[in-house]
Amino acid sequence: xxxxxxxxxxxxxTGWFDESTLVDTSSYFSVDSFLTDLVDRQQRGYDLExxxxxxxxxxxxxxxxxxxxxxxxxxxxxxQTPIPIRKDYDTPTTLGTxxxxxxxxxxxxxxxxxxxxxxxxxxxTADLVDRxxxxxxxxxxxxxxMRFRAMHEQTARLPLIEPPVDxxxxxxxxxxxxxxxxxxxxxxxxxxxxxxxxxxxRPDLVVVLCGGDASAFESRLKQPxxxxxxxxxxxxxxxxxxxxxxxxxxxxGTIH
Numbered sequence: 001x002x003x004x005x006x007x008x009x010x011x012x013x014t015g016w017f018d019e020s021t022l023v024d025t026s027s028y029f030s031v032d033s034f035l036t037d038l039v040d041r042q043q044r045g046y047d048l049e050x051x052x053x054x055x056x057x058x059x060x061x062x063x064x065x066x067x068x069x070x071x072x073x074x075x076x077x078x079x080q081t082p083i084p085i086r087k088d089y090d091t092p093t094t095l096g097t098x099x100x101x102x103x104x105x106x107x108x109x110x111x112x113x114x115x116x117x118x119x120x121x122x123x124x125t126a127d128l129v130d131r132x133x134x135x136x137x138x139x140x141x142x143x144x145x146m147r148f149r150a151m152h153e154q155t156a157r158l159p160l161i162e163p164p165v166d167x168x169x170x171x172x173x174x175x176x177x178x179x180x181x182x183x184x185x186x187x188x189x190x191x192x193x194x195x196x197x198x199x200x201x202r203p204d205l206v207v208v209l210c211g212g213d214a215s216a217f218e219s220r221l222k223q224p225x226x227x228x229x230x231x232x233x234x235x236x237x238x239x240x241x242x243x244x245x246x247x248x249x250x251x252x253g254t255i256h
Contacts, residue, residue, distance in 0.1 A: 003048055004236035005034075006098065007055035007063070009122050015233030016046065020241070022230055031066050038070065048072055052240040054097040054232070077101065077239060084242045085133045096125075098232060099138070103129040105235030106208050109228060114202045117231070118191060118221075120211035122146060126194050141190065144213045147183045163216065188220040195222055 001023060006013040012034055016023045028034040042048060051070060053063050054077040067074050075081075077100070079093040085104055089095055098119065106115035112131050119125045120143060127138030142150065144163060152160035164180045172178035199205050209218060210231035218227045228234070 001047060002050045002052070002237055002240055004233055004240060005051070005053040005055075006101070006232050006236065007053060007058060008098070009057050013233065015230060015237060016041075017237045020237065022234065022237075025230060025233060035067075035069055050240055050244055051075060052077060052236050052243075054101050054236055056096055056098050075240065075243065077236065081239065082243060083239050084246075085129060085135050087135045089135060089137050095135075099125055099127055100135070101232045101235035101239065102208075102210060103127055103135050103235065104238050105210075105228070105231035105233070106206070107133050108234055108238045109231070110206045110208070110226075113206045114204065115206045115208055116195065116198050117208045117210070118214070119232070120144060120209070120213040120217065124187070124191070126191070128198065139194070144183065144187060144216070147187070148179070151179060151183075163213075167220070184216070188217055191217065192220075192222050 002017040004015045004017070006015075010029070012028045012031065014026050014028070014034065016025075026037065028037070049072070051072050052075045053067070055063055058066075060076045060078065063076055064074050077097045079095065083100060083104060085107060087095065098121070102117045102119050102125075103115075106117045106129055114128070114130050117125075117127045117129065117138075123143045123146065124141040125138060126141075128136040130136055148161055148163070151158045158179065159176065161176055161179055163184065168177055168181040168184050170181060170185055172181045195205075195207055207221065207225040208231060209221065209225055209227045210229055214227060214229065218225070
């Protein structure tokens with residue numbers, strides 16, 4: 001099986017794939033817990049063949065050092081890694097690998113369609129990948145918890161609070177509820193406004209939602225939308241297969 005790792009700021013997410021079929025996913029808060037689980041899985045018959053890592057928080061050399069005990073070649077996704085989409089982006093070397101993987105995941109799940117990809121993690125990203133498999137760019141905005149933290153850290157008296165369990169009313173009657181309403185409703189209004197603008201130009205646009213905070217907004221976005229929690233993992237596996245199969249076989253007609 002193929003193993004892909006999405007190494008973020010707070011956790012390490014993994015996806016096990018049998019060719020293009022997602023078999024299992026897991027999330028870890030330390031490298032040691034991941035490595036312990038990896039050994040256990042291999043003892044239970046998980047036959048590991050190929051590994052690809054994407055990280056927004058760690059350098060390539062550090063990744064390879066921390067994963068030395070994984071007795072397979074470790075591929076690390078970076079700006080030079082061949083991918084099955086074209087980047088129409090002024091600064092491709094600064095384009096986050098998580099954004100690239102999500103875009104590839106979108107065209108894998110929705111081939112031949114214009115896709116707007118929302119990823120709600122530490123930051124909110126909204127990226128357009130068109131029906132010709134061209135990454136057109138997008139935007140980056142503060143994420144859910146970053147907004148709560150910013151209000152606390154940039155003011156003298158506002159507390160640090162967590163997102164609410166239930167969706168907050170627009171008109172709040174105390175400071176805590178007002179902060180929750182401002183962040184949650186403001187982010188929902190922002191995302192719906194982005195969708196409206198894109199759909200004016202591309203009426204058949206497919207809106208895809210992923211990321212750790214995506215579930216809170218799934219019912220708040222203008223339909224139709226598709227929530228695909230494993231989108232980044234799907235994209236990473238597609239990139240891994242593209243490199244292993246297409247490039248090594250040097251098949252004609254592939255996108256470089």
